[in-house]
Amino acid sequence: MLNIILMGPPGAGKGTHAVWIERDYKIPHISTGDMFREAMSSGSELGSKIKEIVNRGDLVSDELTCALVKERLSRDDCARGYLLDGFPRTIPQAESWEKIAKDIHREVSLVINISCPDEELVKRISTRRVCPKCGASYNVVSMKPKKEGICDICGTPLIQRKVDNEASLKIRLANYYKSTAPLLSFYKKRGTLHDFDGMAGAEQLKVELNALLASHK
Numbered sequence: 001m002l003n004i005i006l007m008g009p010p011g012a013g014k015g016t017h018a019v020w021i022e023r024d025y026k027i028p029h030i031s032t033g034d035m036f037r038e039a040m041s042s043g044s045e046l047g048s049k050i051k052e053i054v055n056r057g058d059l060v061s062d063e064l065t066c067a068l069v070k071e072r073l074s075r076d077d078c079a080r081g082y083l084l085d086g087f088p089r090t091i092p093q094a095e096s097w098e099k100i101a102k103d104i105h106r107e108v109s110l111v112i113n114i115s116c117p118d119e120e121l122v123k124r125i126s127t128r129r130v131c132p133k134c135g136a137s138y139n140v141v142s143m144k145p146k147k148e149g150i151c152d153i154c155g156t157p158l159i160q161r162k163v164d165n166e167a168s169l170k171i172r173l174a175n176y177y178k179s180t181a182p183l184l185s186f187y188k189k190r191g192t193l194h195d196f197d198g199m200a201g202a203e204q205l206k207v208e209l210n211a212l213l214a215s216h217k
């Protein structure tokens with residue numbers, strides 16, 4: 001069963017690998033950002049509640065976040081697996097999710113952590129380009145699209161995101177490490193954590209990830 005949590009700092013290569021994992025293993029890539037946006041525009045009871053909180057400028061509680069993940073992952077398209085990106089972010093979320101996942105038969109089977117040194121992430125971020133439509137990421141130095149400025153997968157013009165600069169990256173990294181380090185030890189204890197070296201290069205990393213995924217199918 002490929003019930004996967006994808007972890008790694010911004011720029012480590014999560015987006016790149018999520019694209020082919022979703023396609024080749026036919027499991028939905030679910031990012032919490034997309035999930036929140038979808039829920040808020042859906043008009044569902046839970047979505048409306050979340051919209052109200054976000055519009056007020058408050059943080060959505062762990063309880064509501066877990067309820068939203070539960071609703072999304074209960075759907076049929078997750079019956080053969082899922083690739084969850086951006087959740088859980090905290091130990092309380094991980095603990096609640098463990099209980100809920102068991103109830104709905106969606107227990108986490110693999111945690112994929114792609115690590116990468118800060119200096120490399122800083123170097124990558126300024127040359128990063130993303131597809132606003134399908135989410136694929138590219139790098140104008142190390143991973144160019146076939147046609148300059150155009151997404152290989154869906155043909156959409158690529159953009160440089162406003163948050164992709166050194167100052168904002170450093171803040172995101174500090175927050176990431178603070179909340180993630182405890183999660184890594186949490187999943188290590190569960191025996192589900194698999195570490196990958198983001199410096200290995202996208203092709204090599206794909207080979208290693210494929211070996212892991214194929215053995216858990």
Ligand SMILES: [Zn+2]
Binds near residue numbers: 132134136153155156
């Ligand atoms: Zn695209």
